Each structure stands twice: as structure tokens, then as C-alpha cells.
Amino acid sequence: MTERMAALADAAIHVVATKGMRGLTHRAVDGQAGVPLGSTSAYFRTRKALVEGVVRRLADLDNAEVEELDTTAPLDPDLLAEGIAHVLDQWMTTGRERTLARYACLLEATHHPELRGILAHGERPRVRAQTMLAAAGAEDPERQGRELVAFVDGLLFDRLVGSGALGAPTPGTPESRAELVQAVRAALRGVLGPRS
Numbered sequence: 550m551t552e553r554m555a556a557l558a559d560a561a562i563h564v565v566a567t568k569g570m571r572g573l574t575h576r577a578v579d580g581q582a583g584v585p586l587g588s589t590s591a592y593f594r595t596r597k598a599l600v601e602g603v604v605r606r607l608a609d610l611d612n613a614e615v616e617e618l619d620t621t622a623p624l625d626p627d628l629l630a631e632g633i634a635h636v637l638d639q640w641m642t643t644g645r646e647r648t649l650a651r652y653a654c655l656l657e658a659t660h661h662p663e664l665r666g667i668l669a670h671g672e673r674p675r676v677r678a679q680t681m682l683a684a685a686g687a688e689d690p691e692r693q694g695r696e697l698v699a700f701v702d703g704l705l706f707d708r709l710v711g712s713g714a715l716g717a718p719t720p721g722t723p724e725s726r727a728e729l730v731q732a733v734r735a736a737l738r739g740v741l742g743p744r745s
Contacts, residue, residue, distance in 0.1 A: 697737070
């Protein structure tokens with residue numbers, strides 16, 4: 550993705566996060582990006598192309614943060630839980646708009662079969678979880694990796710927009726990070742068993 554396309558995709562992410570998928574138009578992105586009318590459509594010809602551009606940008610940004618987690622080293626559940634909790638905390642604070650836009654895109658894909666391919670960007674975290682769990686000696690790293698990612702996704706959703714958002718500590722605070730670490734640590738124990 551070129552620098553200009555990334556800037557337009559970032560503006561589109563803001564539009565989706567603040568106005569929902571119905572608010573995502575080429576004109577709205579032009580306005581958010583502060584570029585002349587028609588600029589966005591020159592890079593993303595159709596709405597589908599614009600949505601796909603948003604998803605590619607979300608995946609690139611999310612994957613860059615997830616890549617910081619070392620999943621090839623011998624598993625230390627406490628350190629790994631802290632690393633995952635750190636990424637989740639970022640996605641609830643500085644990356645909140647990205648997270649909201651990601652959920653909106655995923656929901657859009659469930660109603661529009663032509664967009665189902667955008668769901669594939671979620672495969673990378675599952676593969677990384679499977680690699681990590683295989684290195685830890687998990688009995689079924691493929692299944693357990695899917696379970697761990699599903700738990701982390703559910704935890705993020707619950708803290709961001711679900712009922713957990715009402716009773717959880719404010720994201721970005723030490724209390725919130727400690728609670729996230731505790732939840733992720735419990736999930737790791739659950740998929741790996743008592744030895745973790």
C-alpha cells in the first residue's frame with residue numbers, strides 16, 4: 550500500500566469508527582483526509598475496494614503490533630500474558646478507532662458475501678498462536694490456537710463495547726492492564742493445562 554493509500558485508508562478507518570459502515574463514502578473519506586473531492590475514488594474505485602483497503606490497512610497495523618510478541622521463544626506464560634495484555638490495552642486506547650472499525654468491517658462481511666474474503670486477515674494471529682502453543686508442547690496447537698485467539702477476541706470485544714466495559718477498570722490504567730494480564734494468563738492455563 551502506497552503512502553497516499555495508507556493515509557486515505559487511515560481517514561476511512563476514522564470514518565467507519567465514528568460514523569459506522571453506512572457513513573463510509575468516498576466523499577466522507579475525502580473530507581476526513583482533507584483532500585480534493587474525487588481523490589479517494591482515484592485510489593479505491595468502488596466501495597468494495599475502499600472497504601478492502603480499510604481491512605488491509607487494519608491488518609497491517611494490527612500485525613505490526615502482534616509481531617512484537619515473540620512466539621518462537623520458549624513459552625513463559627506470565628511474560629506472554631503481559632505481552633498480549635499490552636497489545637489488547639493498546640487496541641482499547643490508542644488503537645480504539647481501529648478496533649471499532651475492525652468490528653464494523655467484520656459485521657459488514659457477514660451480510661455481504663462478496664466481502665467475505667476480508668475475514669481472512671484474521672488467520673495470521675491464529676497461525677502465530679498455533680506456533681507458540683506448538684513450541685510449548687500443546688497437544689493440539691491448531692485447535693488450542695483457535696481457542697486462544699477466540700478468547701482474546703472475545704475479551705477485547707467485551708471490554709470495548711460489551712457489558713464488561715461497564716464494570717471493567719478504565720483502559721490504559723495499571724488496574725486495567727493487571728486485570729487483562731490475569732484474564733489472558735487464565736486463558737493460557739486453560740488451553741495448556743496446569744503446567745502453565
